[in-house]
Amino acid sequence: MLRFTLLWLLVFLFASISSSSARPAPYAMRISCGARQNIRTPPTYTRWYKDFAYTGGIPANATAPSHITPPLKTLRYFPLSEGPENCYIINRVPKGHYSVRIFFGLVEHEIDNEPLFEVSVEGTIIHSLKSGWSKNDEQVFAEALVFLLDGSVSICFHSTGRGDPTIISIEILQIDEKAYYFGPEWGRGVILKTTSRLTCGTSKPKFDEDYSGDHWGGDRFWHPIRTFGKNVDAPRSTESGIKKASTVPNFYPEALYQSAVVSTDSKPDLAYTMDVDPNKNYSIWLHFAEIDATITSAGKRVFDVLINGGTVFENVDVVGMSGDRYTALVLNTTVALSGRTLTITLHPKKGNHAILTAIEVFQVIVAESKTSPEEVRALQALKKSLGLPNRFGWNGDPCVPKEHPWSGADCHFDKSGGKWFIDGLGLGNQGLRGSLPNEISKLHHLQSINLSGNSIHGVIPSSLGTVTSLETLDLSYNFLNGSIPESLGKLTALRRLNLNGNSLSGRVPSALGGRLLNGASFKYFYR
Missing domain, CATH: 3.80.10.10 (Ribonuclease Inhibitor)
Known part of the structure; x- marks a missing residue:
């Protein structure tokens, strides 16, 4: 009986120590704009708070432009008569590093009136809506990684005279303090605006929540790209577990690395091109995991990575650099782009084929100094x-x-x-x-x-x-x-x-x- 009691006490003590040392859940605030009561949405039953903290605007029924938009039925729109600038000013936000995301919508029965406006966070413009945004999954929201240090956050919508800003939801999600560290320029005076986030070799768009990802990684949206072009690559997938995926500070979901694209004999180079704003700096994150059964050891597949024709990584050997097959590898570089396109090219040197799991591209924005x-x-x-x-x-x-x-x-x-x-x-x-x-x-x-x-x-x-x-x-x-x-x-x-x-x-x-x-x-x- 004494041995049992001592054993129980040890188990209880270990559980108490583990519990006290466990990291608390990150701060999360989700607002359903125009809503008059708190609601939960399927399939994850995410909690959305009723509308608050706005400086003006009018609630209305919403039309969601995309299937990735949260299934919310209302929005808030800001007619020019309410002023050219309107904001949500949310207080009692703990100091920290945050992902701030805003989903746009269309007023019900006015789906042909696509508004164009600008969005700022803490006085810094992070997004300008472009014509056709409502028909593009990656453009129905704006997202930025920003440090919030004043106990509050202001998210403002600036009219440009081309329709009324219309907002379906706002999300403020705390992430790891060191998330997306990219070098000496990174810090509290820098905002990373999400330009594109792709998951390769699959046709299904997913959020981190769909991947059962760690909440400290935020709830990133991954736009699917099954192939970069006809006959230029082939999708690969696996159900095997992936090592070194969900780790500090970025907490990428393991399932992200279970699909990829691999170049073919007819087109050994693997290349992806996207539009960007010119004369800006971009932080680029490339994800790899060797999930191709034909690659059994290090040295079997080696390639260079080029950005707009310039080599940024030489002799990338995913197995050799990650330590094993089915193991995540993340490479990051920051580049200054003068033109309007960004082309990422993987050029094979051994094995004749390149492999790529996912791509993240952020525009690096220097945060504006604020008024006294x-x-x-x-x-x-x-x-x-x-x-x-x-x-x-x-x-x-x-x-x-x-x-x-x-x-x-x-x-x-x-x-x-x-x-x-x-x-x-x-x-x-x-x-x-x-x-x-x-x-x-x-x-x-x-x-x-x-x-x-x-x-x-x-x-x-x-x-x-x-x-x-x-x-x-x-x-x-x-x-x-x-x-x-x-x-x-x-x-x-x-x-x-x-x-x-x-x-x-x-x-x-x-x-x-x-x-x-x-x-x-x-x-x-x-x-």
Whole structure:
């Protein structure tokens, strides 16, 4: 009885240690856009949260353009009247490395209206939809690998005037911290945008979930390519187990390596060509496993790998480099491409045939520097207090993407601090109402403010006197009342002040009056 008790205690202790040292499940957030309640979808019964965290838009019934799109029945679309930029801003996201994926859809009964728009994550554009995307499995979603370090993530959709952005779902999936490390350039300032991910020798598209893959690898989509062309190669497959597949940090599913393409006698070179954006850097990942029964040992099959005609790997011997047959081998290289095509060629040197299991291609994107959070909060307070019309948008980051800055906000980049800041507000004659909030003084770098010709009421905030960089202040033709704050006399850089057309009273601060002698242009009329 004592031996049994001791044995049970040892088993319990081992189980406890194993359990405590086991890696926790990765963070996952999946949003069904437009949905009013949480749902689960077959066949995996994946949980999707009801729609939340959006800045605008309208829910509608969805038409899924592809069979790989999650089987969700709703979407959210963003008409231009809601503003040119709209975002999902999701908080309480643990710091880490993430796969962010957005599926696009079509509004029900409007399947011929294919919208074209741009997508950004954390202020960096990761995707621009191209005509015909709804008929291509690889283009019905955008995916990028990005570090999220601020406890939140903003995913924004930017109108280009060619239809309303329409979003079916958003997925934020935590992956290994070192996933897809490709060299010294890799890091927190770099985003990897998925350009293409192929599984060779099969006709069935699959996600990692279909492969029963490790969740720390994300849930990658593998587009099938059974053959690269008629009579140029032949598919191979096996049911044998594959060693060294699902390992840190990328966790590729074992089943990925159970199919491949092998070149033929008539066409020894194995080549694949795809379209890419020119003048970009690409990280290319090539997957191999020797599953051909005719190759029994190292040295039987040796080939070179070329990218656009240039050799990047010489004398690749899958058995020799992986250590055995039925063993995964992954090779990675990063190349700069000037043209619009990427061609991967496997050129046999021994054995007359090459073999390839899968291909991954990522565009390497330098992440945009973001605007100072304090200044973003100040602009949001200004937006709320002045009741900025929806057409302005003012969602996401004011200065990035640089292609889509906020209307009426001028940006300047501070190289020393690595942040954008606001140096001008141009919102004259925009039908603004409400009052000026004290938070406007948090825009410490402002040189110019023009809020003339609106319906702004209340007093001029005395805190404006702390914006010492201000050179131009035009608040004319509003409904401001009270007196001119004494603090404005501290604005030693101020050269133009226009307060005409308001209901101001009291005396002019002596510091301002004296400045007229120094060439400043001040206009103010008391009623």
